Amino acid sequence: MRVLLLTLLLLGCTTQTAGPNRLMVPGAAVGDLQAGATLTDAKTLFGAANVQPIQINLGEGESALGVAIFANDEANRIEFLMDSRQRLIAAHIDATDSRCHLVGEIGIGSSLKQLEQTNGGPFALYGFEWDLGGTVTNWRQGKMAKFAPHLSLRLTPDSVSEDTIKLLGDTQFPSEAPEMQRVNPVVSEIWIDLPVD
Numbered sequence: 001m002r003v004l005l006l007t008l009l010l011l012g013c014t015t016q017t018a019g020p021n022r023l024m025v026p027g028a029a030v031g032d033l034q035a036g037a038t039l040t041d042a043k044t045l046f047g048a049a050n051v052q053p054i055q056i057n058l059g060e061g062e063s064a065l066g067v068a069i070f071a072n073d074e075a076n077r078i079e080f081l082m083d084s085r086q087r088l089i090a091a092h093i094d095a096t097d098s099r100c101h102l103v104g105e106i107g108i109g110s111s112l113k114q115l116e117q118t119n120g121g122p123f124a125l126y127g128f129e130w131d132l133g134g135t136v137t138n139w140r141q142g143k144m145a146k147f148a149p150h151l152s153l154r155l156t157p158d159s160v161s162e163d164t165i166k167l168l169g170d171t172q173f174p175s176e177a178p179e180m181q182r183v184n185p186v187v188s189e190i191w192i193d194l195p196v197d
Contacts (some may be wrong), residue, residue, distance in 0.1 A: 022076070022100040026192040027150035030078060030091045030100075035194040039067060039086040046070070056081055056092065059131055075099045087196045094189040102151075102190065103144075110187045112155055112175055119144045122176040127169040128157060134185060137172050150193040155185035 021031035028035055033045055043051050046069050056066040056079055067088075070076040074095040080088040093100050093108060101107035104118030116122055119142035126135050134155040139145035157164045163179040173180055 024091060024093075024100055024102050024190065024192050026102070026147040027195060030080075030192070030194070033088070036196050037088050037194070039082060039088070042067065042069060042080070042088060054079065083196070088194055089196060090191060090193050092189070092191050100190075102147075102153075102192075106187065108187055108190070112180065112184050112186070115144075115153075115155075115187070116175055122174055124172045124174055125155060125180075127167050127171045127173055128164065128185070129168045130170055132170075133168075134188070147192075150195070152189075152191040153187060154189040156188035157183050157185045 024030050033042060037045075039051070050070050052068050052071045054066055054068045054071070055063040057063050064081055066079055066081045069078045069080070074097040076099065077093070077095050078100060079092040081090040081092070083089050096108060098108045102118075104114075106115060106118050115136075119139055121140060121142045123136055123140050123142060123144070124138040126132050126137055128134050132154075134157075136153045136155070139148055144151070157167075161183065163182045166179050167173055167177075167183060175181075
């Protein structure tokens with residue numbers, strides 16, 4: 001717990017005193033729910049009525065059993081994957097109105113340029129319009145690199161343009177590429193791992 005608090009202080013993050021804690025710390029916590037938490041812990045923390053079983057889409061026709069917290073409230077909805085012992089092993093957000101966020105207030109709708117600022121420099125990401133389209137692949141030793149083993153973040157262009165067409169497919173692109181800067185895609189999906197012993 002001390003390490004988590006120290007990390008947040010060093011990153012200059014603050015937790016709001018009013019309303020739910022929406023800070024997602026890859027590898028450590030989602031709000032007040034710590035890594036290693038179980039389905040029972042989630043029900044205790046959020047109220048059993050606010051925890052609903054769901055099937056989570058993993059892509060390519062695959063899905064897995066999970067739970068949604070505040071399923072009907074897009075601002076606070078978080079989906080969790082569970083293992084066979086009902087431990088919450090990963091968290092996912094993709095709702096446009098989500099208020100959940102990473103360090104630096106990075107959340108759904110944050111731009112590539114905001115990510116560069118939080119990271120302290122450029123990074124690399126896959127081209128768009130395929131299964132892993134827009135996924136960050138390398139933080140290039142920036143501030144976000146420490147979270148890399150436990151963080152998957154995807155960006156999506158707001159619209160199609162000549163620049164977007166140059167950024168398609170299974171190829172890694174630097175965020176500082178002129179075309180990527182002009183497109184300035186936004187965060188559309190965040191996954192974080194919550195390791196268990």
